[in-house]
Amino acid sequence: MVKIIIDGKEVNAEIGDNVLEAAAKNNVFIPSLCYVKGESVKGESVKGENCLGTCRTCSVKVNGNIMAACTIAVCEGMNIEVNEPEVTDMRKALVELLFSEGNHNCPSCEKSGRCELQATGYEVDMMVSRFPYRFTPRQVDHSSKFIWLERDRCIFCQRCVELVRDKATDQKIFSIRGRGTNARIEIDKALADNMPAEQVRAASDLCPVGCIIDKSQGFDVPIGRRKFEIETIKERALKGSIDD
């Protein structure tokens, strides 16, 4: 264990944990959209390993410098500011940037109510994006048997690319095409059509938004009883923390 400071309070942290995990264990919530906690989809137990570092919504101040909390391993005496006004607004701004970059039509989305982007929007008190809404045309890909790839909603977190693999060959099922603002996720139809139902569902759950849609799962839970309505994303993240 090491002693670190979070928002002015000295707490304990396990060596090897990243700041995101250490904060959660000490009942301090830092949002994240690309980090995958706990066991990876590959089935290996990970400790701070699933840091993709793409969404940047876990940005906090570490010893005065703004950093992505999931990328930093804790060390003795580290001074972490989470609820500091400047960096709190930056996290909110990044969420808003995602809402205006994609086409996020919550009212018509199958993932609404269990969407991490939406739930994080609520958590950071986003009402409207400060950035102009872009409405960029994006192609949907529904060619595979079980998966509807709704690219309007993709936040490009890379979870699917890194963590969803063909069981037989370990090849990527989702891959990246293009660069920068033209980048998009491609799905390998042949491999996707071979995915067992549980893996399809797992991939759909892994996707933080409604981009990877399991064609067999539509609006299957009534409003009021959906995942993040039963428990907010913050409550889920802090389950098992010191004060729980």
Next chain:
Amino acid sequence: MTKCNKNEIFSHELPTTPIDPETQAKRDAKIQVAMIGFCGCWGCTLSFLDMDEALIALLDKVNITRSSITDTKRIPGRMALGFIEGGIANSENIAVLEEYRENCDVLISVGACAIWGGVPAMRNVIPLEECFREAYIDSETAVPDAKKTIPFHEDIPTITTKVMPLHEVVKIDYFIPGCPPDGATILKVLDDLINGREFDLPSAMNRYD
């Protein structure tokens, strides 16, 4: 564009039933509120009504002038609050929004359409010409032998290139997300504002769908 017979009377120019001075005075003493729906489904207005009996207490303090549920066609004067649902989809929307901004102290964007464009804004990823072609020229229900045309006339509003959120056209003061926001959520915001409290929407009441 085709010409038309300009024998027009606007509905707000028609004579109205006079209101007795006492009632009028009571109304004038309240907080003046105007409402309107632009390019939306008017569901947010219906949701406003979902506050049910709380509406009665609200109306003790508030006088709703122009709205989809009263018969007032024009804003009669200075308003404290403008409650707007729907996004901007045509020239008439823009003109009325201008009028609301000029005459209301505070404007509130209510619902997804007002806040980011909503369902109507789904056409934004498709060029307007293609939308017209699909709806009128190549339409399944177009009259077979009729000359192919699209609506375009000086008497009807011009459709905007893209459907726009209200705050990309005028300054908006507050936002109530939802599709529609709950009656209770709308009540919370209005109740705070008309009683002189700060806008405060707890995250538990913040919903985008």
Next chain:
Amino acid sequence: MSDINQNIFERYNFDRSRLMDVLWDFQRRDNYISSDNIKDIALCLKLSVNDVKETLSFYHFFLDKPFGKHHIYLSNTVIAKMNGYDEVRQALENETGCRFNGVDKTQAFGLADANCIGLSDQEPAMMVDEVVFTQLTPDKVKNIIEKLKQGKTAEEIANPKRYASNTLDYVHAIVDSNIRTASRVLFKPERNYKKILNTLITATKPEDVIETLIESNLKGRGGAGFPTGLKWKLGREAQGKDKYIICNADEGEPGTFKDRVLLTESPKDVLLGMIAAAYAIGSNYGIIYLRAEYWYLKAFLQQQIQDFRDNGLLGKQILATAFSFDVRIQMGAGSYVCGDETALIESCEGKRGTPRVKPPYPIQQGYLGMPTSVNNVETLACASRIIEENSAWYNQLGTPESTGTRLLSISGDCSQMGIYEIEWGTSLNSVLNMAGAVNANYVQISGPAGDSLSVEKESERVFCYSDLSCNGSLMIFDHTRDILNIVSDYAAFFVEESCGICVPCRAGGVELKNKMHRIIDGKATQLDIDEIKQWSKLIKGTSRCGLGTAMPNPILATLEKFSDIYFEKIMVQKGPLLASFNREEAMSAHELAYDNLVHKGEE
């Protein structure tokens, strides 16, 4: 697998980390990479088709569709635009019968833009197949295209005397080196490499080499300025089965061309530097990552490597010692972000140039997960001189904190564009005088990622790591130049070159670019200026790599130092509609649709 492809895969031992080389070999053989070949590549390198496309689609110059017999890329830098770019662009379209980003009817030509190709001192310039043409005019373009149509190769036209491609004459036939100052540290002629290397390997311990570098206080010349001695010390201490030296010859920062000239005029200095680094850290393998825009240097550099091998200075058991070290050239394929060391390493491994999450740092876990020292071309050349002389000699040049000299590649409004070697501690004023700048108003150092300077206010500032820390690129603009357009160009450059992996850079870059357009269009208000500053802080604070961090620099710096040009453009909102609301744009599409769908139908 088809037989004709066999030799390509064998060349690289069916090693999937050599995907970049494989893609180039296919493209150079067939003029583009067909979907059949992509399938073959996937099969033979044990990748999926999507894996191959993932890498292919990242780089500007990889083609998965035919792009004409001759691939023409016109450099679109701000410097080119000051020197006749528009006329040259028009001439290219006229002469080829091809529109930009397309192919002509006869499939003879493909035309596209390229971001800075390292020839700012001789622009307008374009890449045609494996060579470049510089100092273009519409007449020159006409001449070149005519000859291409007659069946000559680009190489024949650029090199009429038919010098062999592995010679210095060949390189000089194609590009000028434009060295404007006498040699201080670099460009020393006639060095006895064998003697220097002999002393290094037989009479000096690796730890002493590191000590010399530390004492010399040499810092990275690529822009980051990390102390070289310290990097090699960390490399030596790092644990790994193999260790690597990578020479960063990507030189993608617009306005930088000093490494191009170093590799042309003193390539063996660079090789010697790599050998010294390898000896110091305990590496046996080196890679020179050469940007694709410098393809015309490839054969020549390969020859330099071969010369060293032939003289026993590279390869197994160098100079009959136990020390083995060899070098290969890894070509890039058009990506500015691959100048970032972790993105460069990803590219060397056959992947997209996506910068890695740090830590771990490359010196601990770099190429193939092994300790890797990535050093700039100029840094290695300087190191080669320091080990020849000594650290005290180097320390007497420059300033105590910024020892030695550095190369500047100067372009823009000056009479003598080219390479200048200056001692650290030289003032901006002196440099502008050296270059023959007249009426200089605005200077951009270290490219769009660097700093924007006001000549009027900052001419006394000094080149050193604590003041004007410059990577070499120096662009001079006089009072006639439109700064807002230049800054807008830089904003567009960053959007194009962003790898796209992180939100603030990918999405934020577009916002900054749009803000610049709004300002130039006269539709911006004070709120836009405030938002630029806030959003810049967001992008700088939360981006994953240096591209994002640097992206807002030109706007912020010019806002501060040339605030007038911004404030004379901004307007005050009149009436209830926002200044940014574009009524004409909002109202124009309906009538246009009516004209196209109804009126034209009537005719």
